[in-house]
Amino acid sequence: MVKEETLARYLEALLQGDRGTCRSVIEETMQRGVPANSIYLHLIWPVMAEIERLSRTDRITSVQEHMATRINRTIVDQLQNKLPRRPAKHKKAAICCSREELQELGAQMIADLFESDGWQVRFLGGGLSNDDIFGYINEYAPDVLLVYGTSPKQAPEVRRLIDRIRSVNAWPEMRIIVSGGLFNRAEGLWEEIGADGFAATAAEVLQVAADEQPAPAADRRTVNRRKRRQQAAAQEEMVLTE
Structure with a gap:
C-alpha cells in the first residue's frame, strides 16, 4: 500500500508543478516494491480525485489544476507499460467520456487497467458526439461500454446516449458502466440514467465489469421515470387526503 505521507508529498508537488x-x-x-497497478489505484487515482475536489470547491487555481493533470498524465503514460499483463479474456471494452x-x-x-486485465480495449476519450460513439459501438460491438464523467452538466448527454442504445436494443448483452466524480457525488444517478453498473473508484471498475449479468430492463430507471413516479405518488397522496 501507499503511505499517507507519500500521498501528501505527491499532492504537494503536483500543485506546485x-x-x-x-x-x-x-x-x-x-x-x-509497490507495483505499477497499485500506484495507479492507491496513489494517482486518489490524488487525482482530491485535485478534482479542490478545483470544484475553488481551493486551488485553474493553473494548479492544469499543471497537476498534465504531470499526472505524463506519469500514467510512463507507467502504462509497467502494468502486469494477464492472459487474454477475449472480451472487448470501449471507454469514452461525455462530449464536454x-x-x-x-x-x-x-x-x-482493463487492458492489463486481459481485455481488448478501445479508448475513445472525450470530444465525440453521441452519434460518433453510437456508430463506433455498432462497429466494434464491445462487451462493456464505460462512460466517464466528472461534471453535473454532462448527465443529460450521458442519459441520452444510454437511452438511444436501449431504444435500439441491438446489443442486449452489452453492459453499460459509468464512473467518475459526477456519479460519485449524486447517489443513485447511475440507476436513474439507465446504466447497468457504477464504479466509484478505479479499483472497483474491473469488479463491476466482471459481473456479467446486465440489469433487467424493468430495473433500469431514468430521471423522467423517477419524476413520473414521484408525480404519481403525489397525486395519489392528494386523493387520499381529500
Whole structure:
C-alpha cells in the first residue's frame, strides 16, 4: 500500500508543478516494491480525485489544476507499460467520456487497467458526439461500454446516449458502466440514467465489469421515470387526503 505521507508529498508537488519531485515520488514508491497497478489505484487515482475536489470547491487555481493533470498524465503514460499483463479474456471494452469532459485522465487509467486485465480495449476519450460513439459501438460491438464523467452538466448527454442504445436494443448483452466524480457525488444517478453498473473508484471498475449479468430492463430507471413516479405518488397522496 501507499503511505499517507507519500500521498501528501505527491499532492504537494503536483500543485506546485514540480515535475522532478513527482517523478521522484513515483520512482521511490516503485523501489519499495509497490507495483505499477497499485500506484495507479492507491496513489494517482486518489490524488487525482482530491485535485478534482479542490478545483470544484475553488481551493486551488485553474493553473494548479492544469499543471497537476498534465504531470499526472505524463506519469500514467510512463507507467502504462509497467502494468502486469494477464492472459487474454477475449472480451472487448470501449471507454469514452461525455462530449464536454475535460478530465480524460481517469478514463485513460481505466482503459489501461482493463487492458492489463486481459481485455481488448478501445479508448475513445472525450470530444465525440453521441452519434460518433453510437456508430463506433455498432462497429466494434464491445462487451462493456464505460462512460466517464466528472461534471453535473454532462448527465443529460450521458442519459441520452444510454437511452438511444436501449431504444435500439441491438446489443442486449452489452453492459453499460459509468464512473467518475459526477456519479460519485449524486447517489443513485447511475440507476436513474439507465446504466447497468457504477464504479466509484478505479479499483472497483474491473469488479463491476466482471459481473456479467446486465440489469433487467424493468430495473433500469431514468430521471423522467423517477419524476413520473414521484408525480404519481403525489397525486395519489392528494386523493387520499381529500
